[in-house]
Amino acid sequence: MKKHLLLVGTLAISMLSAQNNEGLKREFEKQNKENSAKFDSYVAKRFGNARNAETQKLITELRANLAGFSGDIPNFYQADDQNQIKNNNVDALTTAGGVNGLTTAFNGDGIKYTIFDGGRIYAAHEAFNNLPARITNKEADTNIHSSHATGVASIIGAKSSPLTSRDQNGNIVAQGNAMGIAINSTMDSYRFAQTTLPGSTTPTDVFAKILIAQPKISNHSYGVNPGWTYGTTSAGYPANAWYWNGNYISGNNYDQMGTYNLNDKQYDAIVYNNPSYTIVKSAGNYYNYGPGYQGTTTTSYYQTATGFQLYPAGAAPAANCAQGFDCIGYGSLAKNIIVVGATNVITTNNYKYTAATDVVKAEYSNAGPRDDGGIKPDISAPGTDIWMASTAETTAGSLSWQINSGTSMAAPQVAGIIGLWSQIHKTLFNNAELNAAASKTLMVHSALEAGNVGPDVWYGWGFIDAKKGAELLVGKSNNTVIFNNETLTNGTTNTKFVKATGGTPLKVTISWIDPEFTNITNMWDNLYNNRVSRLINDLDVRVTDLTTNTTNLPWKLNVENPMALATKGDNTVDNVEQVVIDNPIAGRTYKIEISHKGTLLNNAVPAAATPQNYSIIVTGHNEVLGTKESAANALSNLAIAPSITKDVTNILHAPKKSTFNVYDLSGKKLQSGNINSDKEAINLSSYTKGIYIIEVKTEKDVVTKKVIKE
Template sequence: MKKHLLLISTLAITLISAQNNEALKREFERQNKENNERFDSYVARRYGSDRSPETQKLIQEMRANLAGFSGDVPNFYQTDDQNQIFNNNVDAITTAGGITGLATAFKGEGIKYTVFDGGRIYAPHIAFSNAPNRITNMEADTNEYSSHSTGVASILGAMDSPLQTKDQNGNVTGSGNAKGIALNSTMDSYRFAQTTLPSGLTTDIFGKILIAQPKISNHSYGVNPGWTYGTTSSGYPYNAWYWNGNYISGNNYDLMGTYYTTDKQYDAIVYNNPTYTIVKSAGNYYAYGPGYNGTTSNAYYFTSTGVSPYPAGAAPAANCSQGYDCIGYGSLAKNIIVVGATNVISSNNNRYTASTDVVKASYSNAGPRDDGGIKPDISAPGTNIWMASTAENTTGSTTWQINSGTSMAAPQVAGIIGLWMQIYKSLFNNAELNAAASKTLMVHSALEAGNIGPDPWYGWGFINAKKGAELLVGKSNNTVIFNNETLNNGTVNTKTIKASGSEPLKVTLSWIDPEFTVSNQWSELYNNRNSRLINDLDVRIINTTTNTTYFPWKLDANSPMTPATKGDNIVDNVEQVVIDNPTPGTVYRIEVSHKATLKNNAVPAVTAPQDYSILITGFNEVLGTQETGFGALNGIAIAPSITKDITHILKAPKKSTFSIYDLSGKKLQSGTINNDKEPVDLSSYTKGIYIIEIKTNKEVISKKVIKE
């Protein structure tokens, strides 16, 4: 009977998700129709009666890559272009025995990445020839192959590919390896442009995501809403700099740092599909502007009829002129992972040894979001990366390239998270590492870079594949806490632990937040410091001896280059509290609470609990887990704690309930407590560690039992 109930529950969740996605699909179609109508008006203003074949082709390409509008100015998606393997410690995962507690190598077996990029991946490339059918192109064959998408795919999973560069005389000028992260993974390939799929359906990136239903995807493209260099060959009137924001009544406005419509769409997709992780590049437009790198200083802005030169002294400063605020909308969503680029670490045998080893790539965009939300989320090597390439036509070819960009950094992060997903499945009975948990794991395991704590250049730090895998092993042997939990309205979830004192006591919390509804008014968009959170969760650590409260990291939205401080964070759906030197044996209480009323993303929104992911390290004993603090469950015990068949729940209140979980979080049985010594039968389970959760209508406590 229980099995039937589980199936019905799973089916209900699936149906709800499908219904929500259908509603999203209708909303995306409405937005796409509106954008196309606005684009038609723009084309009429800009090109008038010119309908030459060249202009028609240009307009068609522009429409396909349309991302949105800054006022009346259209913005377009554009791509954001084997030492990095050692930089981020991936080789520890892909080598058998590289991670203590993992006997085998993990190379992406059973993991499928979905790549949304500028064109089709060249599937016959030798980089993907280590196994059949590694690449599946989901677009029609009339779409050209892309060197960019082929390169991104090779970073995700090219086979071992040592390469050399030579000069015109045949002398070797450099050597490297285009070896990717997940060598045995598979990939589905889509264009980010609006296209007609083989099914006959014409749809944009958001429609394709809902069709693909990925578990993890890479998006190495973005929008530049600041300065861009335009040429006559790409449809601009002059070879000059163009401002992609607006110039209104002598004032310049832009959407850099602005949470906008496309961010809302990404957030809505992940909220409705919480097992889906999106990884996106931060963009490569840092310091762009008139005179950049010896270019012309001619500067233009868009008008309702074309372009106009800026009056002397009126042009805005270069992108990120103060060191921050040049990430374009679409890479500022709360529920995705945005990646900044660094130079490859070439010292110390290409290994990280200190934060000073990590150097921001000169081109990599900087955050934060305008409300102070931390973006990018993480950084990874992106400069001079060896990778596969192809001729950009419908025939394709096997060639190679060395390229730089956040486009090269993002697939490293996506690749690593995919390997973590594979390890998670292996350790926890094929369970899925969801979007909140993958971000929690990434943030908690990151290596320090830049300022202590998070910052606008590196986010939470430098990706560390090995440490993430070690934390997963720690979850499996119960030496770390890494759980998916739920916070109910008006409650406080509490864990009481005893600090080991041998390492920092560190808590990382993240959750998938409902999408924020944005305005189209410049007064509501430009440099708006109001929080984009819907549900504001809080995590605190309290020293139970001194009652000292420790707060999470946060950035100052008005001065984000100032090192992060600790206090009440009201803008991020990731919070981290760290006590660098906890006193050994001291008891600390970890509290997860919330402000206001927790809601879902229904229209209108209704009261709903909020799921979250939490990871805790730096303790050697868990003293209790509760929903609202100490109370009736405080004296509960489990005896015996090691058994071959029967154990007992002692001193639990009558009519309270219990549930049994394995370490993957799967519920195995449940019941009601009717006796002071309630028997629990574990005889049918395999040997291992199980969690017994006892719950009243106000409190929850968890106890561990070992089945021999």
């Protein structure tokens, strides 16, 4: 009967998601029509009626890559080695035994990525010939292959490909390996441009394509630049000069850098309706762009209703991110996606991270935050001088290689790692998926410190660490780590009690998929530096020391001074919250509370009250107590003695009729039984030397403890 109920519930969820997605498709079509009308007006003003074949070709390409508008000014999508694999510890996952508790190598078997990029991936490239049919192009064959898309795909999954670059005299100038992260994975390829897909008669934009593709993990190495861009006459600009993609109104300059806008709303709506979709996106490469950048011209233009105008002397705005922050474009500021900044490759200590100072921001990588103070980017990864596959940008394609830099190279590393984590999760948990909230929680909780202590506007929550994420999954399997998908109901507080290990931080991270923010109007006072929180459901995590009654608060940024160190306080803008107690007292009990402000809502029109799902990870504890009462009573006196043994240990003071399980560190259950006395003997003599987990359960509560077998 339970199986039948589960099937009915799953079917109902699938039907609801399909209904919601149909509503999104209609909304996207409406927005496309509005953008198309505005684009026609823009074309008439910029190009007039006298258009040669080359101009008409340019207009067609601009229309396909239209991303949105800053006021009436259009913005367009731009496509934003083994060493980086060592930097982010991927090699530990792809090597059998590289992670304690995992005996096999993980190479992306059974994992499919969906890549949205500038053109088709060159599927015949030798980078992908280790297995058949690794690349499936979903676009019509009339679309050209893309060097950028092919390179992104190779960063995710190229086979081992040692390469040497030589100068014109034959001298070696660079050597590397373009090996990807998930070398046995498969990939579907779409363009981010608006195109007509095979079997369809109407053009489809990238948001509708996501709904068609139904990706579990997708990479989006493209974005918009709503600040300064360099335009050339060959691209249809009046002069080789700098052009302001914002607005210049009555002597004031405005922009949509940091602005949560319609594209962000659309990404958030997609993930909210489809919480199994993990979307990874690049932060962009326009840091410090502006007149005079790297010796370029200082000539600059702004755009008006009648065309381009030279800026008056002294009136042009400063370079993008001139103060070190605020140059991520809209579409890369959504709450429910993962946005990736780029770093230089770590070249010291055999390319391994040793300290936060090893991580150096790439000079081009855009910086956050979102205008309400929300943390963006979410994470950072190596993006400079990355070896990758390439191709001729023709319908035929060709085999070549290149070295490239950009957040476009960093994002697919994060997507690749999440795919390996998904493979591990499926292996450990009966093929269960790692959903979008859990992927982000795992990524944030396992991140290595970079830049300032805590989150910041250059690196987000830090530098991605594939190995630590895998270790947390192993910890989940053997009950040494709390890693759950949970639900918060309106008007309630979810509570946990843990005893700190001591000697290591007690860390709690939660994230949730938030409904899209809808109060967006195309008025500059609503768009520019709007500090109103984009959260709909504001969850809160608090950790209280029950001995001192001290409550510890999560990290937050100062929106008015984003370059300052993150502080700890009430975070009202992020759908990720993390509390860290650096020096908890060993054996002391801490209370973890997850609560909320206001009323939890869904994204229906009108919105209705609803429970909110979230993902949580807790580390730095060695006991879990389910409720305050159980902490004080049923399991409060539980002990395992001796904690180091050659053969037998004992469960002491457990309630009668409770049960026990014994696990190894891989999560494998070795034995179980009922507890019938105040001293229940557990025989470990037949097991190999190592650490084992003893779990004791009552009807309400569970406690886990470690024992060492000598």
